Amino acid sequence: MLILEDVHTHYGKIEALHGVSVEVNKGEIVSLIGANGAGKTTLLMTVCGTPQASAGRVLLEGRDITHEATSNIMRSGIAIVPEGRRVFPGLTVEENLHMGGFFNTKAEIRKSQDHVYELFPRLKEREQQRAGTMSGGEQQMLAIGRALMSKPRMIILDEPSLGLAPIIIQQIFEIIGQLREEGITVFLVEQNAHQALSLADRGYVLETGRIRLHDTGTNLLANPEVREAYLGG
Amino acid sequence: MQDLLYFFQQLINGLTIGSAYALIAIGYTMVYGIIGMINFAHGEVYMIGAYTALIAITGLTAFGIAWLPLVLIVALICAVIVSSSMGWAVERVAYRPVRGRHRLIPLISAIGMSIFLQNYVHLAQGSRNIGFPALMDGGFQFGSADSFQMSLSYMQITIFITTLICMTLLSLFISRSRIGRACRAVSQDLRMANLLGIDTNRIISATFVIGASLAAVAGLLLGMYYGSVDPLFGFIAGLKAFTAAVLGGIGSIPGAMLGGLILGVAESMTSGYLSGEYKDVVSFSLLILILLFKPTGLLGKPEVEKI
Numbered sequence: 001m002l003i004l005e006d007v008h009t010h011y012g013k014i015e016a017l018h019g020v021s022v023e024v025n026k027g028e029i030v031s032l033i034g035a036n037g038a039g040k041t042t043l044l045m046t047v048c049g050t051p052q053a054s055a056g057r058v059l060l061e062g063r064d065i066t067h068e069a070t071s072n073i074m075r076s077g078i079a080i081v082p083e084g085r086r087v088f089p090g091l092t093v094e095e096n097l098h099m100g101g102f103f104n105t106k107a108e109i110r111k112s113q114d115h116v117y118e119l120f121p122r123l124k125e126r127e128q129q130r131a132g133t134m135s136g137g138e139q140q141m142l143a144i145g146r147a148l149m150s151k152p153r154m155i156i157l158d159e160p161s162l163g164l165a166p167i168i169i170q171q172i173f174e175i176i177g178q179l180r181e182e183g184i185t186v187f188l189v190e191q192n193a194h195q196a197l198s199l200a201d202r203g204y205v206l207e208t209g210r211i212r213l214h215d216t217g218t219n220l221l222a223n224p225e226v227r228e229a230y231l232g233g
Numbered sequence: 234m235q236d237l238l239y240f241f242q243q244l245i246n247g248l249t250i251g252s253a254y255a256l257i258a259i260g261y262t263m264v265y266g267i268i269g270m271i272n273f274a275h276g277e278v279y280m281i282g283a284y285t286a287l288i289a290i291t292g293l294t295a296f297g298i299a300w301l302p303l304v305l306i307v308a309l310i311c312a313v314i315v316s317s318s319m320g321w322a323v324e325r326v327a328y329r330p331v332r333g334r335h336r337l338i339p340l341i342s343a344i345g346m347s348i349f350l351q352n353y354v355h356l357a358q359g360s361r362n363i364g365f366p367a368l369m370d371g372g373f374q375f376g377s378a379d380s381f382q383m384s385l386s387y388m389q390i391t392i393f394i395t396t397l398i399c400m401t402l403l404s405l406f407i408s409r410s411r412i413g414r415a416c417r418a419v420s421q422d423l424r425m426a427n428l429l430g431i432d433t434n435r436i437i438s439a440t441f442v443i444g445a446s447l448a449a450v451a452g453l454l455l456g457m458y459y460g461s462v463d464p465l466f467g468f469i470a471g472l473k474a475f476t477a478a479v480l481g482g483i484g485s486i487p488g489a490m491l492g493g494l495i496l497g498v499a500e501s502m503t504s505g506y507l508s509g510e511y512k513d514v515v516s517f518s519l520l521i522l523i524l525l526f527k528p529t530g531l532l533g534k535p536e537v538e539k540i
Contacts, residue, residue, distance in 0.1 A: 069432075071427055071433070088418045091414070091417060095418075098414065099418050099429055102411070102429060150429070
């Protein structure tokens with residue numbers, strides 16, 4: 001589904017990713033864990049095309065998207081729930097969702113919208129409310145709902161649990177599990193390593209721009225190195 | 234009674250000029266809302282709209298076409314087409330190549346564009362002012378003939394109605410249409426809109442084009458109202474409309490409408506009760522006051538954001 005081959009990414013003269021290879025297969029949940037500044041968000045953004053990889057290749061369903069414009073990439077069956085949620089604060093919940101389904105027909109939008117409201121009944125209640133006035137958890141639901149509106153085959157989540165109450169985090173991870181049931185491939189970036197790895201089929205550990213470890217989720221959870229560095233011993 | 238009529242006369246004059254300011258101010262406020270920068274070539278886009286309308290009117294008259302509604306509509310369409318291409322070009326030439334650089338760079342390139350357009354018109358049309366043919370004479374008179382008569386000209390009525398139509402269409406477009414929603418989304422978070430697959434460059438171009446079209450409408454209306462145009466026609470009007478946009482709250486479309494009207498009325502009241510010489514002093518003093526005491530403008534709000 002998504003393949004990164006020896007990807008290098010620069011911010012100006014500084015290299016943030018030093019040759020990263022990651023593979024996400026269809027139908028999988030793959031988690032990427034790593035400390036602050038390891039390059040997790042950079043890796044995701046390289047997939048999305050801003051910044052573009054300075055070397056290496058990014059393939060999406062066999063197509064080389066390394067040098068494609070972000071707007072093109074994001075219209076090819078992939079959607080992102082970015083770090084910090086980034087809902088449009090002045091738009092209503094419904095308008096935010098419609099932005100997610102921008103390139104779909106009215107009928108498709110209606111269908112996806114009903115589906116999102118089924119997953120998150122809370123959003124239905126808040127349909128006409130401005131997104132900026134909602135709580136962090138509700139905004140996270142909206143960000144996930146917005147990503148689902150385009151009926152993506154693959155969804156990328158960047159730190160969906162950041163800054164949320166434990167009970168909401170639980171809910172968010174349940175929904176992520178549910179996405180897999182629906183056949184959506186999930187690429188998850190998390191600092192919350194325990195939950196991210198428990199849910200994942202496979203996981204990658206990123207350290208200062210390089211992939212340090214790669215294994216199944218269960219094996220990584222049991223790995224002493226991972227336990228030491230990311231799970232608090 | 235006389236005093237009252239005099240007051241209403243100033244009010245009408247102020248609202249007339251104010252609605253035209255509002256039309257121009259929309260262009261400043263929309264572009265600012267989306268890329269966070271002031272389009273300093275906007276006044277020139279407006280001036281070019283006025284010239285284009287004049288050329289179209291002259292051309293039609295030369296062919297013996299004098300049916301007023303037709304002349305106006307053709308002039309309007311020509312002005313909108315030329316000005317909006319100009320607005321599009323300003324974005325492509327002066328903004329897009331330097332976007333993301335230091336904020337001063339697009340500012341300077343836009344001023345360069347403004348100087349270029351002004352001088353181009355100087356060369357192409359001459360520096361002297363050119364008269365607009367009086368197409369719409371007459372109006373309604375109120376009050377007795379032997380004392381002060383208040384007049385509401387057909388031209389003023391046309392300006393009100395046209396502005397009202399433009400504003401209604403714009404509001405509907407922004408609040409209801411798909412592209413309008415995208416404009417709002419891009420102005421709130423350009424990067425995120427891009428991550429949803431939206432070609433933000435096209436949305437940015439669209440804002441420049443919409444702003445320029447409204448400026449062209451204002452150009453035709455004010456050209457006819459004042460009765461002449463010259464290459465500096467856009468300079469003061471641009472400054473005033475910019476003031477109106479800041480007064481109402483830059484980035485806010487209702488703010489630009491309100492700011493335009495307030496500024497227009499303030500100016501005409503100053504001319505009517507104090508002296509015409511002071512009207513610019515009053516408008517720019519208003520700008521300074523608002524910047525000192527309410528920098529976000531009357532209807533501008535600081536962003537609501539929860540982390």
